[in-house]
Amino acid sequence: MKLAYYPGCSLKGTSFEYEVSLLKILEALNIEIKEIPDWNCCGASAAHSINHDLSIALPARNLAIAEKEGYESVLAPCAACSNRLKTAHYELETDDILKKKITGSIEMPYSAGMEINNMLEFLIKIAGKDKIKSMVKRPLTGLKVAAYYGCLLVRPPKIMQFDDPENPVSMDELVGLTGAESVNYSYKTECCGAINSLSKPDVVMALTGNVLYDIKKHGADIVVVACPLCHSNLDVRQREIERKYEEKIGLPVLFITELLGLSFGIDPKDLAIEGHMVTADRVLEKIKEL
Amino acid sequence: MKTVINEENRRNFVSLVESMLHDKLSKCYQCGKCSAGCPVNFEMDYTPNQIIKMTELGMEDAVLNSKTIWLCVSCNTCSTRCPKGFEVTGIMDVLREIAEKKDIISKVEKEVQVFHEVFLDNVKSNGRIFELELVGKYKLKTRRLFRDMFLAPKMFEKGKLRISGEKISGLNQIAKIFKDFE
Numbered sequence A: 001m002k003l004a005y006y007p008g009c010s011l012k013g014t015s016f017e018y019e020v021s022l023l024k025i026l027e028a029l030n031i032e033i034k035e036i037p038d039w040n041c042c043g044a045s046a047a048h049s050i051n052h053d054l055s056i057a058l059p060a061r062n063l064a065i066a067e068k069e070g071y072e073s074v075l076a077p078c079a080a081c082s083n084r085l086k087t088a089h090y091e092l093e094t095d096d097i098l099k100k101k102i103t104g105s106i107e108m109p110y111s112a113g114m115e116i117n118n119m120l121e122f123l124i125k126i127a128g129k130d131k132i133k134s135m136v137k138r139p140l141t142g143l144k145v146a147a148y149y150g151c152l153l154v155r156p157p158k159i160m161q162f163d164d165p166e167n168p169v170s171m172d173e174l175v176g177l178t179g180a181e182s183v184n185y186s187y188k189t190e191c192c193g194a195i196n197s198l199s200k201p202d203v204v205m206a207l208t209g210n211v212l213y214d215i216k217k218h219g220a221d222i223v224v225v226a227c228p229l230c231h232s233n234l235d236v237r238q239r240e241i242e243r244k245y246e247e248k249i250g251l252p253v254l255f256i257t258e259l260l261g262l263s264f265g266i267d268p269k270d271l272a273i274e275g276h277m278v279t280a281d282r283v284l285e286k287i288k289e290l
Numbered sequence B: 001m002k003t004v005i006n007e008e009n010r011r012n013f014v015s016l017v018e019s020m021l022h023d024k025l026s027k028c029y030q031c032g033k034c035s036a037g038c039p040v041n042f043e044m045d046y047t048p049n050q051i052i053k054m055t056e057l058g059m060e061d062a063v064l065n066s067k068t069i070w071l072c073v074s075c076n077t078c079s080t081r082c083p084k085g086f087e088v089t090g091i092m093d094v095l096r097e098i099a100e101k102k103d104i105i106s107k108v109e110k111e112v113q114v115f116h117e118v119f120l121d122n123v124k125s126n127g128r129i130f131e132l133e134l135v136g137k138y139k140l141k142t143r144r145l146f147r148d149m150f151l152a153p154k155m156f157e158k159g160k161l162r163i164s165g166e167k168i169s170g171l172n173q174i175a176k177i178f179k180d181f182e
Helices: A016-028 A044-050 A052-068 A079-094 A096-106 A119-127 A129-135 A170-177 A201-217 A228-236 A238-245 A256-263 A281-288 B007-021 B033-037 B048-056 B060-064 B077-081 B088-101 B110-126 B131-142 B149-157 B171-181
Strands: A003-005 A073-075 A115-117 A144-147 A222-225 A253-255
Touching: A016 A253, A016 A256, A044 A052, A044 A079, A044 B088, A044 B110, A052 A073, A052 A079, A052 A096, A052 B088, A052 B171, A073 A119, A079 A096, A079 A115, A079 A228, A096 B171, A115 A119, A119 A129, A119 A170, A119 A256, A129 A170, A129 A256, A144 A170, A170 A256, A201 A228, A201 A238, A222 A228, A222 A256, A228 A238, A228 A253, A253 A256, B007 B048, B007 B088, B033 B048, B033 B077, B048 B060, B048 B088, B060 B088, B077 B088, B110 B131, B110 B171
Parallel strands: A003 A073, A073 A115, A144 A222, A222 A253
Antiparallel strands: none
16 A cells, blocks of 8 residues: 655654654654655644634645545644544545535545544554564663653544544553553643644643643653644743743653654664753663663 | 623524534533533633533624633543533634634734734745744734744754745645635
């Protein structure tokens, strides 16, 4: 099966570490993906917040191009992008009037036959747990990892059709494959504040602070995520949260692809781990000693 | 709090909301599950279940000018937990879209609204988000020039902020989509 790749804007900018590490591990797993030619922004939260039709048309153009190029499956590693692509797909599949309006505007047909996978789904369904496990050359035994899912990977369940919306386990299972221990905590699916990071920083820091302090309390060494927005809020804003609440956190936030890469024995430099704002040096030292 | 004044206006508002939402307001029996789980309830002027009831009562001005509709981050916790399967997250999208179409500028949560608008302008002109331009324009529009600026040097150093953006070649298609739906 030909596999299309929809990077989305964040992976080409503030979350470049996610793209670098995912391409590296897919190369190791010998899985080929191809970027959708001339893809456009999915409209993210802004489009659905103020213009419904736009929020369907923008992702629909990408899905229609992928279909025209003969793809049947798209990987969208950004949780928000995968959410928007899945939502557009769902609405086009279930609403004929809307479908006519949208395909008329993008001037391309869409048969609604595309399978859209977020990063976790892709790793489990397409790569497969057995294959991933067979690639683990440096088991991360003794490392305590908190898997943070946030909202958009699992909600709304009617459209995402992925894992349990209240108590997801798929990322914890991937953590388990690396030999690390996944930590149980309360804020796995609580929102980080997402798109309001720039417009309501105080609210976002309150929400993100709840998540980070709870993870800290449960003894994790690091956090892993599968969403660039979660990553930005947890990593980029962490120092500020520490200052605001006057309590040290010091939790490196890694993408799940980086954690897998480390367990595959890939050099941290090739996974762009030094691109994070909170340094992971201490954890990397700990891993080296394992 | 002013409630129903004009039955015809109330019906028109309810039917507009319901047609955009593809759901019925009367489904909601005010259990408050949505508001209990809402992560941003502490900042809202009306809780999500209040917004639903106020919409049903035709309190158009109050809901369209509320802080709540702009504070909602669309995390979908409410809709996921609603025992009636009501589109709670969806109603926030619908009310924001109506406010936007009526040119109602939020007095208290203007920054959230401006962010969405600047974001879409960026998509319209490039086809993709150019983060530095997005942030710059947002700051100019909201006059929040210095907030978060302390993050910039380290983000540059880490390679997180790119100096130039890219434009897609199908920009005319993007322009058409915006023309059709804006």
